Amino acid sequence: MLKMTDVSKIYRTDTVETHALREFSLTVDEGEFVSVTGPSGSGKTTFLNIAGLLEEMTSGTYELDGRDISKLNDRERSRVRNEKIGFIFQSFNLIPELNIFDNVDVPLRYRGLNAAERKRRIEESLDMVGLASRLKHQPAQLSGGQQQRVAIARALAGEPRFLLADEPTGNLDTHMADSVLDLLSEINSNGVTIIMVTHELTLADRAKRNIFVRDGQVTDAAPEFLRAANG
Amino acid sequence: MFRYYLKLGALSIRANPALSALMVAAIAIGIGACMTIFTIQHMMGSNPIPHKSEQLRHVQMDSWSDANPYNGGANPPIQLTYTDARNLLAAEQAVRQIATFKSGRIVEPEDPDELPYTISGRATSKDFFAMFDVPFKYGSAWDAAADLSEEFVAVISEPLNERMFGGEDSTGKRVTMNGDTFRIVGVLDTWSPVVKFYDLNNNAHEPVEDIFFPFSTAMANEYGNDGNTNCWKPPEGGDRAAFLNSECIWIQFWVEIPNQAAETEYMNYLDAYVEQQKELGRFPRPLDNRLPDVEEWMILNEVVDDDVSVLLGLAVLFLIVCLLNTIGLLLAKVMRRTKDISLRRALGASKASLFGQYIIEAGMIGVAGGLLGIGTTWLGLLGIRNLFNRFDFVEKLTVMDWQMTALAIALAVVSALAAALYPTWRACQVTPASQLRIQ
Ligand SMILES: Nc1ncnc2c1ncn2[C@@H]1O[C@H](COP(=O)(O)OP(=O)(O)O)[C@@H](O)[C@H]1O
Ligand SMILES: [Mg+2]
Numbered sequence: 134m135l136k137m138t139d140v141s142k143i144y145r146t147d148t149v150e151t152h153a154l155r156e157f158s159l160t161v162d163e164g165e166f167v168s169v170t171g172p173s174g175s176g177k178t179t180f181l182n183i184a185g186l187l188e189e190m191t192s193g194t195y196e197l198d199g200r201d202i203s204k205l206n207d208r209e210r211s212r213v214r215n216e217k218i219g220f221i222f223q224s225f226n227l228i229p230e231l232n233i234f235d236n237v238d239v240p241l242r243y244r245g246l247n248a249a250e251r252k253r254r255i256e257e258s259l260d261m262v263g264l265a266s267r268l269k270h271q272p273a274q275l276s277g278g279q280q281q282r283v284a285i286a287r288a289l290a291g292e293p294r295f296l297l298a299d300e301p302t303g304n305l306d307t308h309m310a311d312s313v314l315d316l317l318s319e320i321n322s323n324g325v326t327i328i329m330v331t332h333e334l335t336l337a338d339r340a341k342r343n344i345f346v347r348d349g350q351v352t353d354a355a356p357e358f359l360r361a362a363n364g
Numbered sequence: 365m366f367r368y369y370l371k372l373g374a375l376s377i378r379a380n381p382a383l384s385a386l387m388v389a390a391i392a393i394g395i396g397a398c399m400t401i402f403t404i405q406h407m408m409g410s411n412p413i414p415h416k417s418e419q420l421r422h423v424q425m426d427s428w429s430d431a432n433p434y435n436g437g438a439n440p441p442i443q444l445t446y447t448d449a450r451n452l453l454a455a456e457q458a459v460r461q462i463a464t465f466k467s468g469r470i471v472e473p474e475d476p477d478e479l480p481y482t483i484s485g486r487a488t489s490k491d492f493f494a495m496f497d498v499p500f501k502y503g504s505a506w507d508a509a510a511d512l513s514e515e516f517v518a519v520i521s522e523p524l525n526e527r528m529f530g531g532e533d534s535t536g537k538r539v540t541m542n543g544d545t546f547r548i549v550g551v552l553d554t555w556s557p558v559v560k561f562y563d564l565n566n567n568a569h570e571p572v573e574d575i576f577f578p579f580s581t582a583m584a585n586e587y588g589n590d591g592n593t594n595c596w597k598p599p600e601g602g603d604r605a606a607f608l609n610s611e612c613i614w615i616q617f618w619v620e621i622p623n624q625a626a627e628t629e630y631m632n633y634l635d636a637y638v639e640q641q642k643e644l645g646r647f648p649r650p651l652d653n654r655l656p657d658v659e660e661w662m663i664l665n666e667v668v669d670d671d672v673s674v675l676l677g678l679a680v681l682f683l684i685v686c687l688l689n690t691i692g693l694l695l696a697k698v699m700r701r702t703k704d705i706s707l708r709r710a711l712g713a714s715k716a717s718l719f720g721q722y723i724i725e726a727g728m729i730g731v732a733g734g735l736l737g738i739g740t741t742w743l744g745l746l747g748i749r750n751l752f753n754r755f756d757f758v759e760k761l762t763v764m765d766w767q768m769t770a771l772a773i774a775l776a777v778v779s780a781l782a783a784a785l786y787p788t789w790r791a792c793q794v795t796p797a798s799q800l801r802i803q
Contacts, residue, residue, distance in 0.1 A: 185797075187795070187797035187800070188796070188797050207714055211717075212714070220710055224800075228704060230375050230379050239708065240711040240712050242365070243711065243717060245365070287711070
């Protein structure tokens with residue numbers, strides 16, 4: 134379902150070339166819940182961004198649902214992002230001027246759904262994250278944990294097959310982090326494939342499969358090594 | 365999607381009130397400068413009698429010198445000799461025809477304590493009023509008999525009637541000018557064509573004359589001409605008879621031509637007339653008769669001043685400067701919103717939908733700038749009117765009609781969209797992930 138082969142990503146600035154990913158190969162099957170761990174700067178976010186079609190790779194092949202992603206134009210890539218992929222970011226990234234309802238509405242608007250269908254989906258997904266009563270609130274009126282739940286609702290409203298989460302609990306305390314993980318497990322049990330980047334191994338353990346990234350590559354290194362590296 | 369973009373545009377404008385206000389102001393000021401000058405130019409050249417202008421034709425025929433053609437041969441003279449005017453008038457080959465010239469008069473008030481004063485006058489034929497749809501408040505034009513028998517009858521303007529008779533119905537009353545006493549047969553209602561098209565020899569935008577009287581009467585009593593007189597050879601003798609017989613041009617001649625057939629017919633008549641005059645030793649130049657209508661006549665007489673075009677050019681430059689400013693402001697706005705843009709891209713907005721969103725926002729700024737621009741244009745025109753209020757005609761030229769109002773908004777929207785192109789393109793270049801990374 135997701136298949137990356139020898140993907141590399143090089144960031145070029147005037148003076149330096151950074152190899153964020155090198156010959157990165159990974160296959161994720163439908164319905165998996167994969168955690169990605171690794172030291173800071175190892176290329177986790179870069180991998181997630183390429184997987185989510187937010188960035189283009191420098192070389193290699195990437196197939197999503199059997200489709201070669203490198204052949205898609207901007208409109209098609211936008212459509213894949215909109216329909217197949219849901220994103221959850223560490224910093225929530227809600228739009229501060231819009232209320233909760235309108236924030237969840239954003240991806241549905243680009244989907245071109247009618248008003249009734251959008252309303253149904255927004256209410257359903259906010260209900261799932263337990264915030265059905267906060268439709269008219271502004272993001273700033275909610276706690277961090279609640280904001281992240283809105284972001285999850287936004288990702289779910291489009292009924293994606295993939296959920297990509299980049300350190301979704303990084304800005305939350307342990308208790309809130311746990312409840313977000315509960316939510317992700319529930320979503321996964323409904324059949325959504327999840328790839329979650331984290332550097333907290335206790336959270337990573339709750340995924341069905343763990344992979345480790347170092348220097349832009351998937352490594353065979355044992356968790357003990359990482360445990361040591363993380364200190 | 366359009367409604368969604370409108371909503372986003374409104375949100376964004378509200379979220380950046382100062383920046384948005386600056387953009388609206390920049391556009392409004394540029395539009396105001398442009399539209400003020402353009403309105404004046406538009407009014408200067410606007411058709412004073414649109415419903416009938418194609419039927420009203422000035423007669424042109426080339427009576428000029430072969431050695432030194434009129435206007436280098438580009439067009440026949442713009443007035444007629446007395447000989448030709450008299451002949452064409454007598455021939456009555458058109459539905460209506462008038463020979464006319466401007467002639468200032470001195471009113472001698474009945475009250476001996478009141479001082480005489482000058483007014484502008486026009487010698488013309490009775491058809492003048494019907495041809496040019498001149499509105500009457502009291503009475504009517506004089507009749508054909510008055511033209512024939514050189515009667516002392518007159519039609520006076522509304523302002524003169526106000527001055528002499530306090531605005532009352534003055535038909536039947538008398539007015540004495542330069543020793544001749546005229547009976548008033550008609551009083552005009554308000555009549556102020558933007559362009560005094562029937563005689564463009566002097567100021568094309570001056571008010572219509574104060575008094576009108578028969579051409580025949582003016583000729584019989586040797587009234588002088590206040591317009592232009594041009595001669596390519598001197599009259600043969602110094603007296604008035606010699607002048608009237610000369611090749612000097614000084615009379616405006618208009619005919620009413622209802623349709624194509626009438627035009628052909630009248631043209632044939634003119635050609636035959638000129639051929640006949642050639643046999644008498646006149647009209648040395650090749651046959652070149654023309655019947656320009658009112659609009660063609662205004663273009664030929666360059667009613668729109670070149671100076672105004674230069675001013676308009678400057679105003680357009682000013683608008684461009686304002687737009688460059690707007691581009692800068694829009695860029696600043698885009699730069700402030702890269703995070704929002706890349707988030708929307710991540711959530712599935714294509715470049716095309718972002719383009720739509722930003723262009724519609726710019727369009728909204730444009731509409732606001734246009735509405736405010738109507739206000740600034742109005743102020744600009746008011747300023748010009750006050751600055752030049754010693755000229756009567758300025759008032760007519762500083763009026764914003766619905767066309768100019770609509771144009772102000774359209775120009776503002778087009779300007780805003782043009783200014784938005786580059787910033788919007790920049791917005792579309794923001795990559796989906798770039799602003800979402802933290803670290
Ligand atoms: N836009 C960028 N330009 C240049 N270098 C970048 C950019 N994004 C990431 N990098 C570099 O690529 C490497 C991998 O970054 P990232 O994928 O964010 O790591 P992680 O998420 O594992 O901490 C780092 O060395 C980082 O500095
Ligand atoms: Mg990262």
